[in-house]
Amino acid sequence: MTVELSDRRPTPSGVYFVADHAVCGDGRFVEVVRQAVAAGVRTVQVRDKLGSAARQLELLSAVARAVGDRATVIMNDRVDVFLAAHAAHALVHGVHLGQHDVPAVLARRLVGAEAIVGVSAQTPQQFDEIERLPPGCVDYLGVGAVRETPTKPDHPAPLGIEGLGALVASTTLPCIAIGGIEADDLPALRRAGAAGVAVASAIGGADDAHGAARRLVTAWGP
Amino acid sequence: MTVELSDRRPTPSGVYFVADHAVCGDGRFVEVVRQAVAAGVRTVQVRDKLGSAARQLELLSAVARAVGDRATVIMNDRVDVFLAAHAAHALVHGVHLGQHDVPAVLARRLVGAEAIVGVSAQTPQQFDEIERLPPGCVDYLGVGAVRETPTKPDHPAPLGIEGLGALVASTTLPCIAIGGIEADDLPALRRAGAAGVAVASAIGGADDAHGAARRLVTAWGP
Numbered sequence: 419m420t421v422e423l424s425d426r427r428p429t430p431s432g433v434y435f436v437a438d439h440a441v442c443g444d445g446r447f448v449e450v451v452r453q454a455v456a457a458g459v460r461t462v463q464v465r466d467k468l469g470s471a472a473r474q475l476e477l478l479s480a481v482a483r484a485v486g487d488r489a490t491v492i493m494n495d496r497v498d499v500f501l502a503a504h505a506a507h508a509l510v511h512g513v514h515l516g517q518h519d520v521p522a523v524l525a526r527r528l529v530g531a532e533a534i535v536g537v538s539a540q541t542p543q544q545f546d547e548i549e550r551l552p553p554g555c556v557d558y559l560g561v562g563a564v565r566e567t568p569t570k571p572d573h574p575a576p577l578g579i580e581g582l583g584a585l586v587a588s589t590t591l592p593c594i595a596i597g598g599i600e601a602d603d604l605p606a607l608r609r610a611g612a613a614g615v616a617v618a619s620a621i622g623g624a625d626d627a628h629g630a631a632r633r634l635v636t637a638w639g640p
Numbered sequence: 641m642t643v644e645l646s647d648r649r650p651t652p653s654g655v656y657f658v659a660d661h662a663v664c665g666d667g668r669f670v671e672v673v674r675q676a677v678a679a680g681v682r683t684v685q686v687r688d689k690l691g692s693a694a695r696q697l698e699l700l701s702a703v704a705r706a707v708g709d710r711a712t713v714i715m716n717d718r719v720d721v722f723l724a725a726h727a728a729h730a731l732v733h734g735v736h737l738g739q740h741d742v743p744a745v746l747a748r749r750l751v752g753a754e755a756i757v758g759v760s761a762q763t764p765q766q767f768d769e770i771e772r773l774p775p776g777c778v779d780y781l782g783v784g785a786v787r788e789t790p791t792k793p794d795h796p797a798p799l800g801i802e803g804l805g806a807l808v809a810s811t812t813l814p815c816i817a818i819g820g821i822e823a824d825d826l827p828a829l830r831r832a833g834a835a836g837v838a839v840a841s842a843i844g845g846a847d848d849a850h851g852a853a854r855r856l857v858t859a860w861g862p
Contacts, residue, residue, distance in 0.1 A: 470740035471717070495693070498720035502746040518692035524724040 429534065429557050430461040430490060433634045434594050434616040439466035439477065441622035448480045450627045455489045457631035463514055465494035465618070474499045482508040492536065495519050497528050504533075512536065514560060517544065526555045536560055536594070540577065545588050560616060561585055563597025564607070567619070579603065583610035604637040614638075651756065651779050652683040652712060655856045656816050656838040661688035661699065663844035670702045672849045677711045679853035685736055687716035687840070696721045704730040714758065717741050719750050726755075734758065736782060739766065748777045758782055758816070762799065767810050782838060783807055785819025786829070789841070801825065805832035826859040836860075 435454045442450045451462050462485060464478045474496055482491050482503065490511045493500040497520050503510045512534025515522055522537050529535065531554070538560045539545055548556055563576045576597060577585065586593045592613035599607065599615050607615055617634060624630035657676045664672045673684050684707060686700045696718055704713050704725065712733045715722040719742050725732045734756025737744055744759050751757065753776070760782045761767055770778055785798045798819060799807065808815045814835035821829065821837050829837055839856060846852035 471742045472740045475742060475746075496720060498718060498723070498742050498747075498750065501720070501723075501750050502742045505746050505749045518694045520693045520697060520720050520724045524697075524727050525720075527727040528720065528723050 428490070429592050429613070430492070430536070430594055431592065431614040432461075432638050433459050433631065434461040434463065434614050435459045435621050435631065436463045436465050436494070436596070436616050436618040437477075437481065438618045438622055439469055439473075441618050447477060448484050450622055451481050452484050453628035454621050454631040455485050457628045458635035459489060459621075459631050461490045461492065461614070463492040463494050463616070467495065471496060471499055471502075475502050478503045478510060479506065479508045482510050490534065492534060497525050500533070501528065512557070514538070522548070522556050523551055526552075534558070538562075538596075540574070540585075542585070542588065545585060548591070549589060556591060558592045558594055558613065559589065560596050561593045561612075562595055562616075564595050564603070565598030567596075567598035579606050579610050582607065582612065586611035601633045601637040604634065604639075608638065650712070651814050651835070652714070652758070652816055653814065653836040654683075654860050655681050655853065656683040656685065656836050657681045657843050657853065658685045658687050658716070658818070658838050658840040659699075659703065660840045660844055661691055661695075663840050669699060670706050672844055673703050674706050675850035676843050676853040677707050679850045680857035681711065681843075681853050683712045683714065683836070685714040685716050685838070689717065693718060693721055693724075697724055700725045700732060701728065701730045704732050712756065714756060719747050722751065722755070734779070736760070744770070744778050745773055748774075756780070760784075760818075762796070762807070764807070764810065767807060770813070771811060778813060780814045780816055780835065781811065782818050783815045783834075784817055784838075786817050786825070787820030789818075789820035801828050801832050804829065804834065808833035823855045823859040826856065826861075830860065 437451050464481050466474045466477055478493055492512045492514050494514050497513050500513045514536040516538045526535055534557045536558045537556050564582055565576045582595050594614045594616050595607045595612040596616040599617050600620055621627050621631045659673050686703050688696045688699055700715055714734045714736050716736050719735050722735045736758040738760045748757055756779045758780045759778050786804055787798045804817050816836045816838050817829050817834040818838035821839050822842055843849050843853045
């Protein structure tokens with residue numbers, strides 16, 4: 419399959435909302451996404467590490483319907499769920515892969531040239547490996563954790579903003595900082611070279627998801 | 641993507657080995673598969689429900705290399721792992737989907753017309769739903785559990801051979817019986833209309849995997 423050129427969204431930048439089922443829950447998942455997008459978030463990743471493929475496909479399809487063409491929609495981990503949603507004509511734009519998912523070079527062959535492929539990376543060795551992939555294979559990196567984060571408690575020691583900056587400086591790919599980020603961190607992360615910031619709990623765990631998203635979008639700036 | 645016609649294997653029949661990582665373990669996984677195929681097993685499914693996609697891809701690729709063209713190789717659950725292995729030129733032939741995986745009608749679009757698509761089913765309602773799918777969408781059904789099984793302890797009440805026969809009689813699709821099956825059951829299952837029998841523990845959990853597989857192949861008959 420190939421994703422149509424016209425469907426392609428720009429590489430993620432600014433505030434990137436990781437809509438995590440474990441944070442948002444079933445009942446408010448789509449509503450939280452809707453509020454985040456209404457507040458100016460332009461990239462939404464659907465993450466449901468504990469859900470079946472069928473549930474992940476339902477969430478992804480529901481998010482795609484809810485945001486229409488107002489945001490880039492990325493599927494976490496599951497290339498097949500992304501492909502299935504696309505085959506069912508949902509407006510979805512790419513996949514985000516961890517270090518233990520289908521390798522990026524194979525995922526790129528499966529999703530076609532026009533889909534977005536993001537990869538998580540947090541060590542100089544992983545950055546080196548990604549730099550050696552064919553050009554165009556990976557579109558952006560998710561880099562973290564910047565700070566301790568409740569959604570990924572098993573992560574190694576956080577990078578801090580300085581550590582993040584060193585990694586960002588070592589690649590030509592746009593880097594989305596992730597991990598325990600709050601609004602106050604955004605100016606320093608932007609100065610450190612991040613192309614954007616990904617948050618899960620800061621929006622998905624907020625009582626007022628719209629307000630929380632708005633503060634992040636404002637703190638990042640135009 | 642499409643799977644080449646020349647790569648296609650016949651619909652599974654006879655003894656179908658579900659090589660389950662939780663039963664076989666890492667160290668002997670490929671060796672157990674090799675012994676099963678040497679004993680006459682002609683279908684091998686790679687099942688690793690707890691493994692990352694990267695590990696599942698490694699297992700699938702290793703099994704494909706080990707069996708060459710001597711057996712049909714089916715991936716459990718993960719359409720993306722199947723597609724990735726195929727994109728990496730491994731000789732793999734299809735996917736087996738549970739009721740909570742990517743829906744068969746979408747999976748068929750992703751794997752192409754020539755790959756094998758199997759689906760698990762165990763209730764009359766599920767059989768009805770599958771009968772209503774487009775012709776050619778599903779190639780065979782995995783039907784069970786016939787008996788209590790250690791690898792799926794959360795299953796509903798087992799069908800028994802009579803219950804299996806009633807389901808088999810309700811469909812035109814070939815049915816592979818699964819769930820706690822031992823060599824002594826094979827003649828009755830064949831008389832009940834099963835096209836084949838799938839086993840996990842009976843081969844993967846045996847001290848002598850080759851001998852266990854041989855007994856099953858013999859009990860099934862030519």
